[in-house]
Every structure is written in C-alpha cells, then in structure tokens.
Amino acid sequence: MKRLAANLRELHKHRLLIRTLVGRELKARYRGTILGFFWSFLNPLLLMIVYTVVFGLILNPRDLAIGDTAWLYALYMFCGVLPWTWFSSSSLESANVLMINGNLIKKILFPAEVLPVVTVSSNLLNFLFGLPILLFFVPIMGKSFTVYALFLPVVILVQYVFTLGLGLLISALTVHFRDIKDVLSNLMTFWFFSTPIIYSLKMEALQRVPWVKTLLTLNPMTHIVEGYHSCLFYGELIHWKRLGVTFLVSLILFWAGYAVFDRLRDSFPEEV
Amino acid sequence: MYAIELEGVSRVYQKYSARHRFQTFKSAIVRGDFFRSLKADELVTAVDGLSLRVEKGTTFGVIGSNGSGKSTLLKLIAGIAKPTAGTVGVEGKISALIELGAGFHPEISGRENVAINGIMLGLTKREVQRKFDEIVRFAELEEFIDAPVKTYSSGMYMRLGFSIAINVNPDILLVDEVLAVGDAAFVPKCLDRIDDFRRRKKTILFVSHDLATVAKICDRVAWMKGGRIQMIGEPKRVVDAYLQDVAAAQEEDFKARKRAARSEAEKAAGAEETSGEAGTAETEAGGREKRWGKREAEIRKVVLRDARGEEKHVFHPEDGMAVELDVAAREPLTDFVFGIGIFNSLGTLCYGTNTHLEDWEPVSLSGEGKVVCRIDRLNLINGTYYLDVAVHRRDGYPYDYHHNLYSFFVSSTRRDEGIARLPHGWEFSPGIRLKSQEK
Numbered sequence: 001m002k003r004l005a006a007n008l009r010e011l012h013k014h015r016l017l018i019r020t021l022v023g024r025e026l027k028a029r030y031r032g033t034i035l036g037f038f039w040s041f042l043n044p045l046l047l048m049i050v051y052t053v054v055f056g057l058i059l060n061p062r063d064l065a066i067g068d069t070a071w072l073y074a075l076y077m078f079c080g081v082l083p084w085t086w087f088s089s090s091s092l093e094s095a096n097v098l099m100i101n102g103n104l105i106k107k108i109l110f111p112a113e114v115l116p117v118v119t120v121s122s123n124l125l126n127f128l129f130g131l132p133i134l135l136f137f138v139p140i141m142g143k144s145f146t147v148y149a150l151f152l153p154v155v156i157l158v159q160y161v162f163t164l165g166l167g168l169l170i171s172a173l174t175v176h177f178r179d180i181k182d183v184l185s186n187l188m189t190f191w192f193f194s195t196p197i198i199y200s201l202k203m204e205a206l207q208r209v210p211w212v213k214t215l216l217t218l219n220p221m222t223h224i225v226e227g228y229h230s231c232l233f234y235g236e237l238i239h240w241k242r243l244g245v246t247f248l249v250s251l252i253l254f255w256a257g258y259a260v261f262d263r264l265r266d267s268f269p270e271e272v
Numbered sequence: 273m274y275a276i277e278l279e280g281v282s283r284v285y286q287k288y289s290a291r292h293r294f295q296t297f298k299s300a301i302v303r304g305d306f307f308r309s310l311k312a313d314e315l316v317t318a319v320d321g322l323s324l325r326v327e328k329g330t331t332f333g334v335i336g337s338n339g340s341g342k343s344t345l346l347k348l349i350a351g352i353a354k355p356t357a358g359t360v361g362v363e364g365k366i367s368a369l370i371e372l373g374a375g376f377h378p379e380i381s382g383r384e385n386v387a388i389n390g391i392m393l394g395l396t397k398r399e400v401q402r403k404f405d406e407i408v409r410f411a412e413l414e415e416f417i418d419a420p421v422k423t424y425s426s427g428m429y430m431r432l433g434f435s436i437a438i439n440v441n442p443d444i445l446l447v448d449e450v451l452a453v454g455d456a457a458f459v460p461k462c463l464d465r466i467d468d469f470r471r472r473k474k475t476i477l478f479v480s481h482d483l484a485t486v487a488k489i490c491d492r493v494a495w496m497k498g499g500r501i502q503m504i505g506e507p508k509r510v511v512d513a514y515l516q517d518v519a520a521a522q523e524e525d526f527k528a529r530k531r532a533a534r535s536e537a538e539k540a541a542g543a544e545e546t547s548g549e550a551g552t553a554e555t556e557a558g559g560r561e562k563r564w565g566k567r568e569a570e571i572r573k574v575v576l577r578d579a580r581g582e583e584k585h586v587f588h589p590e591d592g593m594a595v596e597l598d599v600a601a602r603e604p605l606t607d608f609v610f611g612i613g614i615f616n617s618l619g620t621l622c623y624g625t626n627t628h629l630e631d632w633e634p635v636s637l638s639g640e641g642k643v644v645c646r647i648d649r650l651n652l653i654n655g656t657y658y659l660d661v662a663v664h665r666r667d668g669y670p671y672d673y674h675h676n677l678y679s680f681f682v683s684s685t686r687r688d689e690g691i692a693r694l695p696h697g698w699e700f701s702p703g704i705r706l707k708s709q710e711k
Contacts, residue, residue, distance in 0.1 A: 024384065109366075
C-alpha cells in the first residue's frame with residue numbers, strides 16, 4: 001500500500017507530462033487528415049447512423065426490455081458500444097504501449113506507468129468527444145433526460161479505474177509474453193458478447209437460463225455498461241450496490257495491476 | 273563536494289536464452305511455470321562493484337572499449353537503470369545526452385516536439401516557452417520548426433535533440449558519444465556549449481571514443497574495462513595507458529590472424545608439394561594481396577620489429593620500424609634490388625624506395641641471408657598500412673614480389689590528415705598568443 005501511495009505521488013508529479021503526451025496522442029491521431037479533429041465526432045456519428053439504418057430500417061428488432069421501436073434499439077446499442085470502444089481500444093493499445101515507446105523507457109528517465117495512463121486517458125477523451133453525439137440522439141430517438149444522467153461521471157470513474165488497472169497489468173505482462181496481444185484480441189470479442197451491449201439483461205430469454213445470467217453478472221464490464229444504460233437510456237438511478245462492488249473489484253484490479261507493473265518495472269529497459 | 277558519488281555499484285543484466293524468447297503466455301500457463309519463466313537464464317555483469325566520485329564543477333571523461341560498461345554507468349547515474357547492488361548518489365539536476373531526440377513523435381511538428389521533449393526532460397511549460405527561441409536558434413531550424421519531424425534529416429533531428437537537452441540547463445550533464453553525427457559546423461558549436469558549461473562550473477560526465485577530445489576537455493579521466501575502473505587520473509596519462517592496452521590487444525589480434533594464415537598456408541603447401549617452398553612464406557588472408565615472380569631469389573619471411581627489436585604490428589607515429597626480410601637465392605645472382613613500399617588503406621603509396629634508387633650497387637647474392645630496412649621514425653598518420661616487399665632485377669624483372677602481403681597499424685590520437693606526418697613545429701610572433709593544451 002505504501003508503494004502504491006508513493007507511485008501515485010510520483011504519477012501526480014508527472015501530470016504535466018501525462019497531459020502533454022495525451023495531447024500529442026490526440027494530435028498525432030488525426031494529423032494529416034483533412035477533417036482533423038472532427039473525426040472524433042464524425043466516427044461515432046457515422047456509427048450511430050449505421051446502427052439506425054441497419055436496426056431501424058432493415059433488421060427492425062423489437063424487445064420490450066429495450067423499447068417498442070427499433071430506433072430505440074439503435075440508441076441502446078450505441079449507448080453500450082461507445083464506452084466499450086474506450087475499454088477495448090485502451091486494453092489493446094496498452095498491450096503495445098511499452099514496446100512502441102521502448103526508446104523512451106531506455107533513454108529518458110520517467111515512470112513507465114505514464115504510458116498506459118496516457119493510453120487509457122487519451123481513449124477516455126475520445127469517448128468524451130463521442131458523448132455529445134450520444135446525448136444529441138437521446139431526445140431524437142424519443143427518450144428524455146432525467147436527473148439521474150448526472151451520475152454519469154460516477155460510472156466513467158469506475159470504468160477509468162477498471163480499465164487502467166487492466167491496462168497496467170497487460171502492458172507489464174506483454175513485455176515478457178508477447179502473445180498476450182493476440183490472446184487479447186480474441187478475448188475482447190468474447191468479452192464483448194459477455195457484456196450486455198447488443199442485448200439487455202432484462203430480456204425474457206435470459207430469465208429462462210438463470211445460470212447464464214449469473215455468469216454475465218460476474219463480468220465487471222456488465223455493471224459498468226449497465227450503469228451507462230441506467231443513466232442515459234432508461235433514465236433511472238444506477239444500481240448502487242452492483243456498481244459499488246464493481247468499483248471495489250476495479251480498485252483491487254488497479255492495485256494488483258500496479259503491483260505487477262512495479263515488480264516488472266526494472267526489466268522494461270532491457271526487454272522492450 | 274561531490275556531484276556524483278557511486279559506492280560499490282554493480283549492475284547485472286538478465287540475459288534470456290533463445291528458448292525463453294519464444295516462451296509464450298500460453299505455454300507458461302500450460303506448463304504452469306508462469307513465475308519461473310520470468311526469471312532470467314543467465315546473468316551478465318555490465319558494471320562490477322564500481323566506486324566513483326566526481327567532484328562538482330569538473331569535467332570527467334570515461335573511456336574504454338565497446339562493452340566495457342560505459343553506457344550502463346551513464347544510465348545508472350541518470351537513474352534510467354537501477355543498480356543491482358551499491359548506491360548511486362547524485363546532487364543536482366541531471367540532463368542526459370544519451371540519445372538525442374529520443375521521444376520525438378514523427379507525425380507532429382518540431383515546435384510541438386520541443387514542448388513535449390522539454391517537459392519529458394523536466395522543464396515546466398513556462399520554461400519551455402521562455403527557452404523556445406533559443407532552442408530553435410541553436411538548432412538552426414527556424415525555417416523548419418513547423419514541419420513534422422518525420423521530414424527532418426538525421427542531422428536536423430540530432431541538432432534539435434541536442435539543443436533541447438543542452439537548454440534544460442542541468443547541474444550535471446551526461447554526454448554519451450552523441451557528437452559523432454554532427455556536421456563540421458555543428459560539432460564545434462556543441463563543444464563550445466560544453467565549454468560554456470565548464471566555465472560555469474557545472475559538472476560534466478563525458479563518455480567518448482574520441483580520445484583527443486577527451487584528453488583536451490576533461491579534467492580527469494577514468495578508463496573502464498570489463499565493468500570496472502582500470503585506471504583513473506590525469507587525462508593524458510589515462511588515455512595513453514588505454515591506447516597501450518588497445519595496441520596490445522591489436523597485437524594479439526594480428527598474431528591470431530597470422531597463426532590462422534600460417535596454418536592455411538601449410539595446408540596449401542601440403543596439397544601442392546611442388547611449390548613447397550612458396551608455401552612457407554607467411555601471408556595474411558585477404559583479397560588485395562598478390563605475389564609474383566619466378567623466385568630465383570625468394571623472400572621467405574618478413575618480420576616487422578620496433579626499435580627494441582621486438583616483433584610488432586602496432587606502432588606510434590614517433591616509433592621506428594625495422595622491416596626484416598629473410599632472403600634465399602636459388603642460384604648466385606649479380607643483378608638484384610631489394611625494395612619496400614608502404615600503402616595506406618586507400619591504396620595510396622605513402623613511401624617506396626629500393627636499394628637501386630639509393631645507389632647500392634649489387635655485387636653478389638647467394639644462399640640465405642637477412643636484409644633489414646630500418647626506418648628511424650614512421651611519421652605516418654593514424655590508420656592501417658600495407659607493405660610491399662620485393663627483390664627484382666634492376667630492369668624491373670621480378671624475382672619475388674610481395675604486394676600488400678603484410679600490414680601494420682599506426683595508432684595516434686592526433687587527427688591530422690594526409691599521407692605522412694611531416695616533422696614540424698609552430699612559432700608565433702609575440703602579438704599572437706596561443707596556449708598549448710599538451711599536458
């Protein structure tokens with residue numbers, strides 16, 4: 001615990017560096033494109049339009065657990081995909097981040113955990129840029145905001161801690177086991193379907209197989225994504241208990257991930 | 273007051289075997305040896321129980337051959353690598369010129385990279401803004417500062433990196449062989465800046481293979497060998513000791529190569545009985561050498577000796593050299609000339625002469641004998657040289673001609689240029705003042 005506190009203080013000392021690197025990440029991402037920064041908004045907008053066309057006009061799925069129109073299904077799915085994209089691209093990028101920045105670790109003195117922090121944070125910013133599109137479509141698709149939308153930052157915080165914990169763990173381990181990258185990309189597909197993004201836990205079919213539902217509730221991402229649904233889609237109070245436990249799990253993962261990272265830290269300059 | 277204090281510092285690197293390289297997460301889980309596999313298979317000691325104190329305000333040089341632990345030492349002092357044992361104490365802000373431009377992002381402009389790199393090296397945002405113009409001016413990149421760094425040439429890249437690092441204004445500057453890539457105008461500028469540091473009584477740790485510069489700018493020099501400090505003290509003395517060691521190693525290397533060539537020649541001789549005698553001459557493997565002539569008179573062996581008569585292959589420009597030829601004549605001869613020629617690595621003849629040119633009238637040659645050509649002072653510049661030796665008729669008909677069959681090395685810290693180092697001195701009228709840096 002003492003180590004963790006010292007590490008966090010060190011991290012805090014380097015906040016300017018983190019901010020600058022996040023800025024660099026965002027700038028470099030759209031450098032050389034014509035629309036530049038607008039891609040941050042355009043990407044989710046196009047995604048939302050695709051969902052609307054595919055589900056609203058073609059597939060036309062209807063489930064009372066989600067809503068009585070297919071448009072609502074598109075909104076529901078978008079509401080889950082947006083935070084999921086933040087989570088999955090953060091994790092996948094974390095796997096590479098120490099290797100890509102190997103020359104920094106070898107030649108310049110700074111705490112290496114800055115790098116996964118930058119990865120998760122710059123993806124958070126991308127998520128936040130997509131958020132206005134989501135907020136814009138909520139009323140259009142026939143939902144209205146409630147006061148519970150104000151709990152959104154809580155959900156984002158839980159997801160940030162969880163994602164960062166996983167990011168630290170993955171980035172440190174991948175230095176020694178390069179194939180984690182490949183394992184991870186498969187795992188992410190599996191994980192995506194284990195999270196209620198394209199379906200809802202409230203769906204009737206799920207109630208008939210309680211063991212599947214139990215398994216799904218063991219997935220921390222389930223409760224995080226459910227949190228977004230509560231805040232923005234259903235407009236109800238977030239499930240405090242479930243999200244609370246998830247936060248605890250996230251903190252433990254963060255602590256464990258940081259501990260592994262710390263233990264392997266000295267091997268990075270030679271191994272990356 | 274010491275700026276850098278190392279106490280019994282060791283750094284052991286973990287070396288993973290090839291098998292480990294292919295160790296995968298899957299196999300680690302399958303075999304259940306997850307944690308054991310994180311352990312190294314073999315250890316390499318880069319720095320071995322080293323203690324070092326560098327006084328504040330001194331310029332301290334570190335020399336040594338590749339792999340002697342210099343860079344690891346620098347990384348330990350910079351804090352990039354942690355010591356396996358011992359303590360590293362550093363007083364003041366450090367800037368390390370270990371690799372210039374590490375951390376530049378190719379896609380974004382030089383301007384933004386300056387800001388990011390400056391912050392990485394420990395500047396605040398305001399300091400970066402204040403020093404920005406100076407950084408750009410020093411790097412001479414005013415016109416290109418808004419272009420993405422990927423469009424920079426390697427020289428521009430290096431200049432910008434150096435300029436940022438030097439403007440961090442550290443108390444201790446670590447320089448690791450970074451001046452090797454600058455052009456003729458930029459390197460003096462960098463050295464000038466380092467000089468400026470010295471004047472301001474900052475501490476500099478200078479790692480370089482450029483021994484002349486080390487001897488010139490350093491107050492004290494340490495010579496590292498095998499992770500330990502072999503010698504520490506006054507620059508000229510340490511550099512000389514190091515050079516002697518290098519010369520000895522080269523000598524060893526030459527001998528080993530000669531032995532290899534000899535066994536090869538013996539093999540060739542065994543295969544070709546008829547030319548048995550030809551095979552006994554020592555030759556060195558390589559493409560440029562040739563030997564021709566019918567060998568009415570033969571040069572059987574060539575030995576290079578120093579002034580004390582010891583066989584040698586590495587010489588200083590001031591050294592004398594004796595070329596000793598073992599000669600054997602198949603039949604008594606009355607028309608013969610002995611000659612030698614020294615070529616540099618470009619194939620330029622640096623000096624050539626023979627007994628005929630120097631008015632020695634041949635009288636008779638029969639049986640075996642020795643011919644020695646004694647050179648009082650080599651007066652050559654640093655480099656590898658190839659030797660021709662020959663015995664031929666006055667009209668040029670060759671008995672035995674060895675072209676570039678032998679080589680020797682002239683080792684010098686001076687960087688004078690050309691073919692020969694002419695004996696010379698300098699004089700200045702009283703109005704012109706220069707200070708000799710020869711210590």
